[in-house]
Amino acid sequence: xxxxxxFIVTLGKLxxxxxxxxxxxxxxxxxxxxxPERFHGxxxxxxxxxxxxxxxxxxxxxxxxxxxxxxxxxxxNSLDDPVSPGERYGYVYEINYLRCIHCDLCVxxxxxxxxxxxxxxxxxxxxxxxxxxxxxxxxxxxxxHPQKLSWEDWRAGDDKHTSAWMRATSSSGRADYEGQVxxxxxxxxxxxxxxxxxxxx
Amino acid sequence: MTLSLGHVVFGLDPLYLGGVGLDEVFITLLxxxxxxxxxxxxxxxxxxxxxxxxxxxxxxxxxxxxxxxxVFQTLADGIKLFFKEDLIPERSDRLVFKLxxxxxxxxxxxxxxxxxxxxxxxxxxxxxxxxxxxxxxxVADPPVGILFVLAMSSLAVxxxxxxxxxxxxxxxxxxxxxxxxxxxxxxxxLGLSLVAVLLKSGSLSTNQIVxxxxxxxxxxxxxxxxxxxxxxxxxxxxxxxxxxxxVEAEQELVGGFHTEYSSLRFALFFLxxxxxxxxxxxxxxxxxxxxxxxxxFTTVGWLSGVLWFFIKLMLFLFIFVWFRATxxxxxYDQLMDLGWKLLIPxxxxxxxxLACYDIAGDRGWNRAAVVVVTLxxxxxxxxxxxxxxxxxxxxxxxxxxxxxxxxxxxxxT
Numbered sequence: 051x052x053x054x055x056x057f058i059v060t061l062g063k064l065x066x067x068x069x070x071x072x073x074x075x076x077x078x079x080x081x082x083x084x085x086p087e088r089f090h091g092x093x094x095x096x097x098x099x100x101x102x103x104x105x106x107x108x109x110x111x112x113x114x115x116x117x118x119x120x121x122x123x124x125x126x127n128s129l130d131d132p133v134s135p136g137e138r139y140g141y142v143y144e145i146n147y148l149r150c151i152h153c154d155l156c157v158x159x160x161x162x163x164x165x166x167x168x169x170x171x172x173x174x175x176x177x178x179x180x181x182x183x184x185x186x187x188x189x190x191x192x193x194x195h196p197q198k199l200s201w202e203d204w205r206a207g208d209d210k211h212t213s214a215w216m217r218a219t220s221s222s223g224r225a226d227y228e229g230q231v232x233x234x235x236x237x238x239x240x241x242x243x244x245x246x247x248x249x250x251x
Numbered sequence: 252m253t254l255s256l257g258h259v260v261f262g263l264d265p266l267y268l269g270g271v272g273l274d275e276v277f278i279t280l281l282x283x284x285x286x287x288x289x290x291x292x293x294x295x296x297x298x299x300x301x302x303x304x305x306x307x308x309x310x311x312x313x314x315x316x317x318x319x320x321x322v323f324q325t326l327a328d329g330i331k332l333f334f335k336e337d338l339i340p341e342r343s344d345r346l347v348f349k350l351x352x353x354x355x356x357x358x359x360x361x362x363x364x365x366x367x368x369x370x371x372x373x374x375x376x377x378x379x380x381x382x383x384x385x386x387x388x389x390v391a392d393p394p395v396g397i398l399f400v401l402a403m404s405s406l407a408v409x410x411x412x413x414x415x416x417x418x419x420x421x422x423x424x425x426x427x428x429x430x431x432x433x434x435x436x437x438x439x440x441l442g443l444s445l446v447a448v449l450l451k452s453g454s455l456s457t458n459q460i461v462x463x464x465x466x467x468x469x470x471x472x473x474x475x476x477x478x479x480x481x482x483x484x485x486x487x488x489x490x491x492x493x494x495x496x497x498v499e500a501e502q503e504l505v506g507g508f509h510t511e512y513s514s515l516r517f518a519l520f521f522l523x524x525x526x527x528x529x530x531x532x533x534x535x536x537x538x539x540x541x542x543x544x545x546x547x548f549t550t551v552g553w554l555s556g557v558l559w560f561f562i563k564l565m566l567f568l569f570i571f572v573w574f575r576a577t578x579x580x581x582x583y584d585q586l587m588d589l590g591w592k593l594l595i596p597x598x599x600x601x602x603x604x605l606a607c608y609d610i611a612g613d614r615g616w617n618r619a620a621v622v623v624v625t626l627x628x629x630x631x632x633x634x635x636x637x638x639x640x641x642x643x644x645x646x647x648x649x650x651x652x653x654x655x656x657x658x659x660x661x662x663x664t
Contacts, residue, residue, distance in 0.1 A: 053578070060308045060577045075312045 194238015342419030355410025
């Protein structure tokens with residue numbers, strides 16, 4: 051008579067709900083669950099504290115991209131008005147979000163921590179060309195935060211930890227480096243302090 | 252006895268006793284329209300009710316945005332389906348493909364026509380007076396009412412079968428074969444469990460069956476519960492509802508027999524499915540729970556009957572949803588085993604038991620002794636059945652050993 055027990059369970063749910071006393075549903079567009087700290091979302095192109103772009107146009111991100119969604123072309127900096135501190139800079143930088151799988155390999159590949167990912171994933175387009183983000187849209191604003199474009203749904207916390215900080219806080223995952231800063235400063239934040247508690251893991 | 256045209260078509264309704272005039276036609280049309288509208292409305296609410304209830308049973312919210320408590324969700328879905336592209340597969344049999352949804356929808360409507368939804372059965376025979384004419388609160392009361400119900404539920408199989416066949420695609424065809432096999436097998440159990448009721452009521456007319464159960468003489472205990480349980484299980488299978496919804500097992504199959512259907516034609520199948528749930532619940536209420544029978548708690552004569560019918564109907568709709576929320580889907584062989592090897596023998600045996608009990612009463616025999624003898628005979632037959640099933644499962648001794656099949660199945664390219 052094990053069947054009957056099941057009927058009592060379902061009937062009981064009618065009156066009891068869950069242990070926490072509420073339904074398990076998250077009313078998605080109205081309320082959102084908090085995202086994990088290292089969530090992979092829309093990319094940002096970072097800048098140094100003095101406002102210079104970090105990207106040097108090396109195309110390593112484009113080379114490593116498994117979805118072939120990044121298009122980069124480098125150009126020489128002009129001596130009078132350099133865009134990045136080095137010899138070259140990213141002249142064209144485009145990401146096609148219809149192809150991007152948010153694997154974060156571009157972030158791993160970048161030698162200057164220029165490209166990182168925010169936690170934003172709620173953005174949509176009505177045509178294919180809108181899905182291609184250009185450098186104007188990707189590069190961080192003058193306050194160091196990602197540009198909040200009109201068609202994107204930014205919520206509190208989505209733009210946190212978008213810097214190179216979100217890579218492993220200890221180089222190559224070695225706990226010896228705990229507490230040591232291995233990343234460069236950036237516009238709006240300076241050099242961020244390392245994550246606590248690496249040794250516990 | 253003079254038989255007027257109305258009497259032949261619409262049966263024993265007192266409306267047509269004085270011949271068919273303009274008034275009678277008008278009242279009949281009114282009843283048809285009301286029944287039609289009521290059924291469409293109730294399907295809309297039933298789908299909402301099912302979704303809400305099942306989400307309550309699963310700690311979810313269910314539809315909540317369209318209208319108050321999401322009650323217009325079904326309407327919104329219907330409108331969406333209405334505006335979708337209507338596809339007819341190139342390899343389909345176009346005429347049959349277009350016909351099939353109606354073949355399953357129309358029987359669903361027609362079954363409801365013979366269900367008495369109200370009327371005063373406390374002393375009266377369910378007559379109500381509309382515009383000075385006596386009539387029953389059902390569209391028609393043919394003398395073959397229950398046979399009509401069975402005929403219509405058989406016809407619904409054609410809708411399913413032809414939908415799968417005419418799609419011109421092999422998977423809907425397979426699904427429709429499965430579906431019709433299931434529906435045909437369970438129709439046997441459905442009909443046999445129903446015979447017990449007919450035996451006690453002595454009539455096929457739904458109004459008569461309800462009258463026989465007047466006040467508290469419900470067939471539920473007159474036939475000793477078992478036929479109702481069998482009927483409920485068989486009806487669930489007949490309706491292709493969980494746990495017997497192998498036909499369109501959402502989690503396993505793309506769609507079932509209606510895979511190739513879209514837009515309004517798909518909506519019609521959906522409508523028919525839920526309408527069948529409602530009409531089948533109404534049939535159960537009519538057959539076993541006394542239809543609109545119940546103590547009169549209103550001063551208006553006809554209202555309490557309608558309310559009682561509604562309460563009982565809701566109970567069964569609740570039970571169907573409860574089944575869906577609780578029971579996991581069974582396997583196809585289990586489905587067939589349950590139908591052929593359990594439900595049919597049980598309902599047959601029960602029919603024999605009831606018949607013997609009645610005959611013993613008529614002839615003045617000792618009823619207890621007759622029941623005991625009947626039970627012994629039934630046990631013997633059940634034993635024979637079990638033996639037969641066991642023998643059928645055993646492999647014949649002189650058959651080839653299993654490996655011979657494997658050797659044949661070598662891959663030849």
